[in-house]
Amino acid sequence: MRHFFFLLIFLSFSNVIIAQEEIVNSVYFEFDKYNLDEKQANTVVNFIKTIDSTRIESVQIYGYCDDRGKESYNFKLSNNRASVIQKKLIASGIKNKIIVTIEGKGRVLIDDDIIENLPEVRSKNRRVDVVINMRPLPKIQMPGMFDMIQKKHVVGDRIFLGDVIFEKGSSKLNVKAKNDLEKMAKALLKYKTLQFEIQGHVCCTPPYHKEAIDRDTKKRQLSTNRAKTVYTFFVTKKIDKIRMTHKGYGNAQPLGKEPQYDRRVELVITKI
Template sequence: MCRLFTIASFFFLFGLFAQVNTVQTVYFEFDKYSLKDSQIKALISLVNSIQLSQFEAIQLYGYCDDRGSDYYNDKLSINRVATVQKILLSNGITQNKIFICDGRGRVIIDKDTVKNLEKTRDKNRRVELIFIKNTTYTTFPVNPKVGDLIVLNQITFDMGSSILSFKAKKELDKIFEILKNHKTLRFEIKGHVCCTSNKFTDAIDEETQNRNLSVNRAKNVFNYFRSKGISPYRMTYKGYGNRFPLGKGDEFDRRVEFMITKL
């Protein structure tokens, strides 16, 4: 167990200081979701060293090694994310900065082909912190990077509707061609609404009569890409309601955006 802790601590510190405040990694001991005091101090030091105003959001993704059942490791990865989230919230990070907390369970490996099995497993017991920079594009970038936010003025919706217009589909077709050339790129589709009262965070979808319009807008884009052949494993979708107006008028707030989450 001491040997495992030494390795985990080494990788934890390497993850903190070898990268440039975009993706950081916290490593865990086998079958644990708690952190040692030294790891907690290093994570707090990282938080204190970052200029949070430069980042739009933080995403947390938890993983486990390949041992054990899917059910057990799904819960363990979620608990690891919760541990990191609690430390962030206790040290000045507000909840609205943490957009995604996702436990992704086991990292499957081929034990017969991996050169250093234990070292690989050590690396897979982790939580990744992705700090999303405030980099916004109005066209899909030629060389996208993790954290890029793409806001396309051609992909907007009628009031109260989640139906994709002909103009929106033409724009999505252009993005589809780009996605074919970036086969490993993963992204989140972010749905938005305008014009709701302060009492509500989302609007009613006229097609379903449910108050989840921003979710349905993002979901319809997800389904459109899926119908074109983009793997659903490359995409996620989420509704953000009325929390992030652009300040350019209601028409531009009835929108979807794309955030690059992995290359």
């Protein structure tokens, strides 16, 4: 199950969700344990690999326990859980100096009226939250590139959807991307004569692979799928299909900026 928030978003073993400038990874432990098994260790390492280390501003690590046991023991256990995650992050390439908080919070109390699914609730409280605070990406300013529809365009103008930056290997829209596309759809409904091509792009592929693999379909058509995802979104917002085409360009049109920008979709004006 995925949970979307604007300022705080949780990431668990199977869910990776990106927020505005904060990412949280929750690692779960067995009852009364603080050692990492192989699966947990791999999860932490894979999580770190998905993060652009140049954008990490600071890291906070908070350990928790369920509501059973003595309070003093739970504080010690939660600290041990936080410490073992700290060591794993450092081993995975995170610099110790940016880890600004390592804290055991002790037990998480449960409301008296919670009876159903009590074991599940407790299992989710036996965790460590790794809070990654990210530096924002700088805005792109290039000739012929805009971040919103203008009153006057010429054929060839490009609309850079600044918040439609996909995760590596993904063609799915997150909340931030959907909000950006909502605004764009309203503008496109206002300027009804504009026709455009939706162009999908990818980053970080080797030179001999012009296209990347979509991890959901397992096919090497990621940029095409990204463009189609935006096309489908606009269709649901009543943008006339006759105004739109969509195409994937693989890694053929890098912006020459941070690699994240190449995991993008642009609108290119084809008729005014």
